[in-house]
Amino acid sequence: MTTVISTRGLVKRFGRTIALDGLDFGVQAGEIHGFLGPNGAGKSTTIRILLGLARASEGEATLFGRDPWTDAAELHRRVAYVPGDVALWPNFTGGEAIDLLTRLRGGMTDKGAYRERKERLLEVFQLDPRKKGRAYSKGNRQKVALVAAFATPAELYVLDEPTSGLDPLMEQVFNREIDRVARNGATVLLSSHILSEVEALCDRVTIIRAGKVVESGTLAQLRHLTRTEIAFVHDPAREADVAAIPNAHDLVIDEGRVRFTVDSDAVAGVLPDLGRLDVQGLTVSPPSLEDLFLRHYGDELAPVEAEAQA
């Protein structure tokens, strides 16, 4: 398997601020790789270095085995990019912006095929290409960038929080497009701060915080890091049985509800007990990235937050 993205000891400083602090991670060909972290963790900075828009202060980054800073234009033939905060030319229409970006990427060689792909994408994303850039909402600007990215086949798709302005229906459309390009063998780097979004799509995940990788692996490997919250209506008569549920952590009985957490890979083991208890109003909440951070790095997070506020 070939490596598409690789960074070693990547450091990026802006004056005295350290945005990346020795970042190591890799993405293999054909994989959908989730790039997770809270806001300000360094996701966009990493992506900008990988695209040769910014230069690493220290360390090494390679894209298809080459230096993204010196070989930027060459490498970009193989890349499609959707920025986190899509800016459009205010006086060009969405359709003009899509065509322009496609031509700049060299995707107009087969005009007929391109037009077909574009029409299909405009249809599925329900985007009106005749509006001026300044008239689009955030979600629609994002759709313009997504249509431009998907309208020309690429080997690598770099998507920086691509669904942050999309509604749930459009997220489904987006997921289908990602599946489609992945089936065609493309590699996808998908940055996000929402774990569930990444869970639905990604083979592997890298989690960064404060410019460093804190976890990296397949979702199954990360599953052990997460706990699922289970809650149901409290019946005071069964309190003893509740307390006896194996593997339950952080048990709280509060405002008439019982809440506890179990390791995400042990949820199935708890279900028979819940059935015997005949629980009412059961909710099972998947772990959020924030929970994961709070649970595993809560003690480290406190000083970081204090620093950020200082």
Next chain:
Amino acid sequence: MTLLLALLRQRLRRDRLQLALWIVGTGLLAFAAVSAVSDTLADEQDRREILGVAIATRTILVFRGTPNGIEDGAFAFFLLFAWLSLMGGLMSTFLAVRHTRMDEEQGRTELVAATPAARILPTVATVVHGVLANVVLGLAVALAWIALGLDVAGSLVTGAALAATGIAFLAFGLFAAQLFRTSRGANGLSVAFVLAAYLLRGVGDAAGTPSEDLLHLTPAWPSWLSPIGYGQFTGAFAENDLRPLLLPLAFGIVVIALVFVLQSVRDQGASLLPGRAGRATAGPTLSSSFGLAWRLNTSSLLAWTVGGIVTGLLATSLSSVVNQLAGETPQVAEILRSAVGGDATIEQAFVATFYGVVGILAACCAVQVGIRARQEEAHGTAEQVLATRVPRVRWLLEYWLVGIIVIVTVLAVAGLSGLLGAARSDDPETMMTDVIQAAAAQLPACLVFLGLTLLVFVFAPRATVPLGWALVGAAAVVGTFGPILQMPAWVVDLSPFAHSPVPAGDDTDWSGGFWMLAIGLAAGAAAVWSMRRRELASGG
């Protein structure tokens, strides 16, 4: 009432720098121009001659006003009022659109409309804010002239006329904001309206009927169509008649009433004219990054080119008038010669001063190309272009090329329009050579500013916009007014414009031009080359 005051305070707070600059700038212009006139044209005979020439040839009247005698105040009013109204008009329409359509377009109005302030009160606050701004503007000019010792009643009438015309323009700006969905559209129509008002009264003055002593003039009917025309009908410092101001004020009240009617029946964010759907696919220009850079600069190129055409036309069509004037009033000849230096004839000196202005226009257009590159970068669109196959160096190189093209275009078009006037002069052949030389002589200085702006863009990106304008603005003032204002020679020499060659037939000294050509090309090339090591600097 508390709500209205809160909205008004927010407007004053938001505009405090911008309005202060407009008002203080206009006041200073009124002050400086009048004090300069009373120095250089203190002699009654000189004024008599200038009015005579203006009335005889008419072209000057378009850019000045209605001659109304040679008395200090009336002469100042003739020279300046139309121009001051133009400034006040632009201030008012920009203000009107900024606080209505621009807020609405950017979603801020929605935030405010959801509070008890609702939909109409913010517009009321904008009306009050705009009227206040115009009253203060009128007072500033009146006080400036009173401070210079002009007649108090006349100065106050001037201020009142300025405020009244400004309020008419304010109303039109608010109306345009109701018409269009974008602030760009509303500002475009408003600026066109203000310029049309200025030109209509200009035509009215130029086509007016002079008195027998050639010191007074009754404007023709086009002036009756322009708010600025009514401001001039007050005859400040002579008749001091305030009644004509009732018309622009009535126009303002009727239009503002209409604005409230329109706004009370339309949805938030909607407009009288529906937004047009644009094209669904890109045209052939947008097929390369060079085409993109060109497209992004065409509208500013058009604006500067129109300025170049007008300046070029004036350069040659007015030169015979000035030649005559200079024969009679020696100090005019002196001012012209000292401004350009060299051994030029009066006509050559006059053509050179006008093409000096064309050079400044072309340099500004070039600076704007560099600034556009920075805007693309700060806005985030450059990031998407550079994430395609476009290399950084080529990206900036293309902006440099576009910059060179716009300079050549502005100079060439201004040169062509000058040739039209030269063809009708006494000695067409000599003057045509002068025009071609004078236009070409501006190229090197423009290239210097293009190169400097690109260097600033590469090495101090966040300073591109302020520093780019500051450099060309300071150099323009020093280079063109330095000699007249008797600045030290070394200060004047700092300005590239001071080194632009002056046409003098076969004796033209081109050396300064060659030096600047080398410097300008070297600066541009260094900026483009340095892009190899330059990161994208977004935001800020």
